[in-house]
Amino acid sequence: MKLENKIAIITGAGRGMGRAMALRFAAEGAQVVAAEVDRDSGEAVMGEIGGRGLLMHTDLSKVEEIDELVRRTTAEFGRLDILVNNAGVTRSLGFFDVTEADWDWMHAVNARGLFFCMQRAAREMARQKSGKIINIASIAGKGYRGTSNIAYAGTKGAVIAMTRVAAAQLARHNINVNAICPGVTRTHMFDTLMKEIVQKRGVSEEEAVRRLDATIPLGRSNSPDDIAKVAAFLASSDADNITGQSINVDGGLMWD
Numbered sequence: 001m002k003l004e005n006k007i008a009i010i011t012g013a014g015r016g017m018g019r020a021m022a023l024r025f026a027a028e029g030a031q032v033v034a035a036e037v038d039r040d041s042g043e044a045v046m047g048e049i050g051g052r053g054l055l056m057h058t059d060l061s062k063v064e065e066i067d068e069l070v071r072r073t074t075a076e077f078g079r080l081d082i083l084v085n086n087a088g089v090t091r092s093l094g095f096f097d098v099t100e101a102d103w104d105w106m107h108a109v110n111a112r113g114l115f116f117c118m119q120r121a122a123r124e125m126a127r128q129k130s131g132k133i134i135n136i137a138s139i140a141g142k143g144y145r146g147t148s149n150i151a152y153a154g155t156k157g158a159v160i161a162m163t164r165v166a167a168a169q170l171a172r173h174n175i176n177v178n179a180i181c182p183g184v185t186r187t188h189m190f191d192t193l194m195k196e197i198v199q200k201r202g203v204s205e206e207e208a209v210r211r212l213d214a215t216i217p218l219g220r221s222n223s224p225d226d227i228a229k230v231a232a233f234l235a236s237s238d239a240d241n242i243t244g245q246s247i248n249v250d251g252g253l254m255w256d
């Protein structure tokens with residue numbers, strides 16, 4: 001098992017990629033601290049992994065709740081080995097439709113919350129002189145034209161830049177920081193975006209998905225587990241000498 005007895009915080013673990021990572025990390029032997037704002041999905045995923053870890057009701061847009069997340073984790077388990085910064089939000093918006101409220105909502109979780117999670121977790125990891133941080137960015141952060149909206153793309157560009165700077169600044173503490181840039185991935189977020197697109201374009205959902213998949217060189221969108229597999233690799237000792245990278249998992253949509 002790749003992650004035997006590792007203590008891993010996964011944010012947004014109730015649904016989508018976060019859920020897939022919780023299942024895979026638990027199967028690889030980790031104790032999973034599932035940080036989730038939605039109580040029902042958080043409880044469901046903890047049930048699926050047989051209570052192997054801890055469920056924290058955490059809103060990543062609130063720094064005091066991030067503090068409590070890290071405090072409870074170390075109080076319960078005595079250490080923190082892995083942080084997966086996965087929680088993120090978006091919706092489908094045209095360039096002229098983005099409001100200040102949309103901007104603030106997305107940045108509060110995707111960029112600000114992600115940074116303070118890294119900072120608070122890294123304080124513990126620096127004390128231990130080891131740790132792995134995995135940020136879930138997006139190919140939107142590299143300018144993917146099919147992004148849900150420009151402000152979201154900005155948050156993900158920020159994640160890629162912060163991944164590099166954090167990797168440089170935390171390397172002396174033996175903390176690796178990497179990002180995954182998912183392409184189109186079949187999750188709750190995907191379903192919501194699809195419904196918004198279907199309404200705007202007046203095509204069926206099947207047709208919208210078919211057209212989207214046809215733009216992907218390998219011909220299919222990701223399953224959530226496509227992302228979880230790469231996250232488990234980056235969290236494991238197999239990736240000990242990899243840091244500062246932002247790895248696309250997208251069937252070949254982007255090269256950069």
Ligand SMILES: NC(=O)c1ccc[n+]([C@@H]2O[C@H](COP(=O)([O-])OP(=O)(O)OC[C@H]3O[C@@H](n4cnc5c(N)ncnc54)[C@H](O)[C@@H]3O)[C@@H](O)[C@H]2O)c1
Nearest residue numbers: 012014015016017037059060087088138182185187188189
């Ligand atoms: N689905 C895609 O096509 C896609 C593509 C690229 C990147 N991403 C990114 O992948 C990550 C996971 O996305 P997903 O598709 O699994 O989304 P999802 O909506 O299916 O799941 C996101 C989870 O995060 C939780 N969450 C949202 N806001 C939160 C907050 N403030 N505090 C705590 N938890 C919160 C939600 O309750 C949910 O369980 C996100 O960062 C997203 O931006 C998704």
